[in-house]
Amino acid sequence: MDVRACKSCGKLFNYLSGPPICMACKDELEKKFQLVKEYIRDNKGASMQQIADDNEVPIKQLQQWVREERLEFTEESPIQIECESCGTLIRTGRFCEKCKDNMASGLTNAFKKEAPPPAPKKKPGGDGNHMRFLK
Ligand SMILES: [Zn+2]
Ligand SMILES: [Zn+2]
Structure with a gap:
């Protein structure tokens, strides 16, 4: 069991x-997300600051949703974020089309460079039925 303090409210919970x-807090965040999504649909020209103020969501959270490609803005929106690779302004995700293309072609002769999330639970190629305990 992995008990941690919630980053948002400080309560201990099973991580x-x-x-x-x-x-x-996750539920709360999800509600906010739906709210923001509707807000953006109704206020296509809203700026990041406006969205944050009107929905009481930190800009950082908004940006994270954009990076996760959960939020997308239309042509009418002034909101753009920088490609993490070259700095070109894009509307959603982490990289511009050009960098995505470059990465895709780079994958043909290299392994996926993206680091896996930390602390994988299962080790690939583990030895089947044998359980080992590390001290
Ligand atoms: Zn919480
Ligand atoms: Zn780029």
Whole structure:
């Protein structure tokens, strides 16, 4: 069991995966997300600051949703974020089309460079039925 303090409200909870926040806060965040999504649909020209103020969501959270490609902005929106690789302004995700293309072609003769999330639970190629305990 992995008990952690919720990053958002400080309550202790059973940590499973993903961001270290408790179920209640996760639900709350999900509600906010739906709210923001609707807000953006109704206010296509809203700026990041406006969205943050009107929905009481930190800009950082908004940006994270954009990076996760959960939020997308239309042509009418002034909101753009920088490609993490070359700095070109894009509307969603982490990289521009050009960098995505470069990465895709780079994959043909190299292994995926992206680091796996830390602390994988299962080791690939483990030895089947034998359980080992490390001291
Ligand atoms: Zn919480
Ligand atoms: Zn780029």
